[in-house]
Amino acid sequence: MTTTHTHVHTVRTFDRALILKAVADSFRKLSPRLQFRNPVMFVVFVCSVLTTLLWVQALTGHGEAPTSFIFWVTIWLWFTLLFANFAEALAEGRGKAQAAALRSSRKDVIAKRLSSPHREASVTFTPSSELRIGHLVLVEAGEQMPGDGEVVVGAASVDESAITGESAPVIRESGGDRSAVTGGTRVLSDWLVVRITANPGESFLDRMIAMVEGASRRKTPNEIALTILLAKFTLIFLLACATLLPYSIYSAQAAGSGRPITITVLVALLVCLIPTTIGALLSAIGIAGMDRMIRANVIATSGRAVEAAGDVDVLLLDKTGTITLGNRQAVAFLPAPGVEESILADAAQLASLADETPEGRSIVVLAKERFGLRERQLEEGHAEFVPFTAQTRMSGVNIGERVIRKGALDAVERYLEANGSHLPPLVKHMAEDIARRGATPLIVTEGSTALGVIELKDIVKGGIRERFAEMRRMGIKTVMITGDNPLTAAAIAAEAGVDDFLAEATPEAKLKLIRKIQAENRLVAMCGDGTNDAPALAQADVAVAMNTGTQAAKEAGNMVDLDSNPTKLIEVVEIGKQMLITRGSLTTFSISNDIAKYFAIIPAAFATTYPALNALNVMKLATPQSAILSAVIFNALIIIFLIPLALKGVKYRALGAGALLRRNLLVYGLGGIAVPFIGIKLIDMLLVLCGLA
């Protein structure tokens, strides 16, 4: 999942300043009110307070256990909390730094408010913070856009790097799909009259800042369900540990030997058993998921949208730009009987020299590649360029006596008949054959003779077929949306390897398709940019609007892609899945850890009552105290070690569900069982070395 875009406001995960700030924040987050929001960590919080009190009691000489032991347990319990806070603070810190960068681009500027939508209308100077929806403003070269809006009059090049990170300027003009402008961007040349579409505080930039800051972050449905599960485990362990005190008192009496378990040891056992690892990292994982979206230059309006992205069943992808390169390209010259291919190529090239459309350029290039025909100057031989018109639906060139034309089948047929000639059946047959294959035939004529056919083809993007195969393995169906006729669409769909296609797509047809898929209870993701995409975007479960798109499209979507790259949809799905996988894997890891902790703590806890239980001390930990302390220290340190994983996310692989589960169970389940055995043993050895055992 590498992004090759440029980012002006990218912040490194482990930036020194960020870490320092996170350290400070971890202490601030110790407030009980904040701790209460996370049931698992709140239990740790209460436990830490309890052992602190026990330590104070021990200082007065009435301790239930050696003062130093209680002290070290207490210290490490507080560390457990601090580490959890640190993870969250670090995840938030990145967002905050990014928000600060964004905020700096949202300066209050003095806008030129117009009384009517004309450049010449009377101007009142108004601070941008006082602009309201419907106000008209004039923005000229060198000025900053005072707010989100729609271009009413004019066209200008605009630097949007503050928002998108893309340094190349873009054109904004009235009408069409390129009329939306964003506050904080800068007009580089010309001028625009803009109708403001957002009140201050509700602009795109404001929403973006709120989003990255996590201000509007609410727990997602899946996060809630997981919190319930974790709370259940916490409650079970709380009961199991709390009742251990009476059991132990009874056992010590009944066995007639040993002392009952101390509160300090019980608390240590409890904190080790409850799923602190995932409890500590849960919110960091969520924040980091949003953050990965931002780094992919996608702004999600909610965490819910990111989560839904992981669940998507069907991807609707626009053909042009996503599946195929922008335009058709010439791939072959098919000469009419008795015509040399090079003659056809030559005529085709001449007819296309002045044609600046990508199709025209591709014909020139193909002729050059195939026959070494160089570009010639149009002036040569008094050439006269005949542009494409809606009436003739042909273009070409007149060079002296030579009258060369190229055009679609029916247009050329009519043209030849008008000139008293006709299209040879074989050429017509060739053209129809090309159309059937999903390509576009262009017929080249000179005078009243048809020289042959140029085959124009949609070029499917390299690697896209593999990407779709990956999607299929993940269980995601891809549907290509195109305005082409069904024949052409089918051919391209087959070549690109999509599962299905919607040909001759209208906005209504798109909306209908989405509703139909949703009726089967599947989640749909799509991307779009035009105003006519807005209804479909609003209907889709995951809707990525292109930043270059209209305001309506951006309002309708639940994500905005700042790079305006339709392929991004695939990345969005992967980020959503990755977030869930990270949660699941760390939950499994956290619970699996408990097995080793039992082997460390149980023999130590009841060593005085039943010395025989020392047979369970398989790690051969030095003393009961070092065993308990090692488990507590491991439990705290593992949080720190897993912060990078929580923030970066578990590596996502496009595998089927079964294979992915097997893999993650092996790594995080079995790994979760094995790692603490090693870790606790190592810490115990260190404690012995330090004389703390």
Next chain:
Amino acid sequence: MTTFDFFQVVLYLAVLLVLIKPVGSYMALAFAETPNRVTRFGGGVERLLYRIAGVRADEQMGWRRYAIAMLLFNMVGMLAVYALQRAQQWLPLNPQHFAAVTPDSAINTAISFITNTNWQGYGGENTMSYLTQMLGLAVQNFLSAATGIAVLLAVVRGFTRRSADSVGNFWVDMTRSTLYVLVPFSLLMSLLLVSQGVVQNFSAYVDVPVAQVTSMTETVKDAAGNPLKDAAGHDVTHESKVTTQTLPMGPAASQIAIKQLGTNGGGFFNTNSAHPYENPTPFSNFLEMLAIFLIPGGLCYTFGSMVGDRRQGWAILATMLLIFIPLAYCAIGAEQAGNPALHGLAVDQHASALQAGGNMEGKETRFGIAASGLFATITTAASCGAVNAMHDSMTPLGGLVPMWLIQLGEVVFGGVGSGLYGMLAFAVVAVFIAGLMVGRTPEYLGKKIEAHEMKMASLAVLVPCALVVICTAIAVMTPAGVAGVSNPGAHGFSQMLYAVSSASNNNGSAFGGLSANTPFWNVLLSVCMYLSRFLLAIAMLAMAGSLAAKRHVPASAGTLPTHTPLFVTLLACVVIVVGALTFLPALALGPIAEFLMSVR
């Protein structure tokens, strides 16, 4: 473990597996919503019953109404059993003229039998009249089992129904479970048992001369019950000869059949299936073991059949077997290994042609090690609780197995119906964790598992666990609780832990050795039994209600398959991990400490 032990388990499992498909598909027909040959055959009786009871069979209930019907119905059952016990001295069929049962024991027994626990604080043959046994206890054996099946059917409908606001009709489910499954199966089973010598009559108890006269020394007591002292201050004693013994009688076979089939486990006689009139031969023993797993196992198949994917049922069954088989061998192995304390002494604990070897304390010689160990594992894996040997006398490890199987939540086969719906709660938890690990909002059987389902599944898993640890703590802290214990040290703790575990998971077997027919234990265990059974059932019905309202999500390559060996392993791990992690500290103070001390 001997080869004989090994193959006895193999034979048992082979016969069980052969029977699961026919029994399961028969039940699928019996519970089907469309008419078929089974429901047509009994349709007349079924409709007649509805007419008498005023039930509208086509009426559908939402989960709340279903739950209320279940609670009220069982409440009435409880009051009836209580009343019968309290009034039995005035009622017919009481040839031994038993007095009314004490209130605390009566309420304990009533709750015990409506919750399918069948914990017995009383001794059947010297407490209960034939009428109480037949009309109270045997009837509840049927109805509590039918309740389990009914709740299961509602849960399964939660998965199969789409965008529905109902989970079925409680009265129809109860009627069909009883009429088509429990009654015919029990009839057949009773006949088989009678053929082996299980008694079935209304006779008074029979006094017969003993084959070998024994004598005993008794302390002479005064009118107030205090021992008389002689001049020297010693107790006055007198020698009494035992020349006759009393053989209990009664309608046993009919009750024992449903006791096994309905995973009830409440014995007609005090020593349960160890009694020669309750379980006379190795063959009757085999039948009784088979009967315990027959319906819970068959229901797995029925479940697969009802959700339209039989593999789902086999997967659940495989999960149960994956946990059951190793534990069965563990228990038998531990018993066959014998008592380590006797190893140094001149005691032969080896199996030979003349003796079963191993630890035979508390076991019947006609069953031996394997049939006793296997019975103990089966009866605790399922929530039956019938016993043919005294679990208290098993070796520490041998006793650990039944106790831990109970603590796993009675989901390894478990109770009739309740075992499977308990397992489905675990499956929901497993699917949730697995779903996260593959990056999708989890789905099970086409239904999305969200916060509400998680809450209910967590509650279902949590309730029995919480009851076990809390109520054991209450017992060890109370003099009245500790007073019941007969052994010191770790074993005494095991006795209490086992009793509370058994009640809180509706198993009903007793470790033995604990004098539990006291007001304290009767009340404590009643609370455990009632809360566990009905909180769990309500949680599952609530889950069924929310699942039924959901739409069906079609499976895709991204959907986690829940019929694969991988999922089976994961599900087994979730069950074991929750069980192990919750109870390991407590077990360490009981059987584990006892075991480690015995081998030192």
